[in-house]
Amino acid sequence: MSGNLRAAYAEIDAEHVCKSFDRRGSGSPAVDDISMKVTSSSAIGIVGESGSGKSTLVRMMCGLLSPSAGSVSYNGAELSGVLSTRAGRREFRAKVQYVAQDTTSSFDPRRTLRDAVRLPAMRLLGLNSKAADAQVNSTLESLELDPAMADRFPTEVSGGQRQRFSIARALVVRPRILLCDEVVSALDVSVQGAILNMLRQYCIDADCGLVFVSHGLPATAFIARDMVVMRNGVIVEKGTTDDVVERPQDPYTAELLEAYRGAEDIERLAVAATR
């Protein structure tokens, strides 16, 4: 493993990535020639209509999908190579965590939620069970999750609660880059606000980069410093959140903003978040 792979700093570099799910390559690709760099100081929001390729892009960035063309690297090393060794996988997963859009299939139904959250703390950080328990408890606390609830199985909590446990399972290793795919969509607005606030604070305190994928433009605008707008697998607009929200250059971005009635929702969410 190269020296900088062990560094506290984490950087993911996607260069000209494409993903086509069609083996003959005749249909239009889900992601078509996108380049994006994410570091421990990023706070990037990705918005776009359903099917625009947001999840596909993020899944390539964390190695769950391999690009059909282009490359993804982690701290300068090709990600597929990093993930091909046990040590590389462990290093990458300890630094880069992904919270999936669909939480139903992401938990082992035979493990309690506490065990699910404790597992990465032990496996990836090498903590003993006492230290892992302490880390689990402080993570649950920061997400305002009742520790007693952690003794239930994944099917015994609501979708929103399970979503928060999936965030806890990612944060328990104190990652340096967090990739969140629609993590607040299942939550009501006041809980969304609290989670967004907590995520934002965590990223600031832990010097953790964030990629936040969402249909919800207000939530994204609240948490992301920079924003990327996707449509049909390509980036139609990118810039600082202020510029994209206040001075959209692409007609599609303007349309998206219109659909969310702009500042009104953003302000409402920000108010909820500060409660």
Ligand SMILES: Nc1ncnc2c1ncn2[C@@H]1O[C@H](COP(=O)(O)OP(=O)(O)OP(=O)(O)O)[C@@H](O)[C@H]1O
């Ligand atoms: N495993 C797969 N096999 C075939 N096609 C897929 C697969 N995953 C995604 N796609 C297709 O790729 C395109 C992009 O999907 P993706 O899930 O990345 O969109 P998205 O922007 O995340 O949408 P949403 O907002 O609904 O989550 C869609 O047309 C989708 O049908």
Ligand SMILES: [Mg+2]
């Ligand atoms: Mg998606």
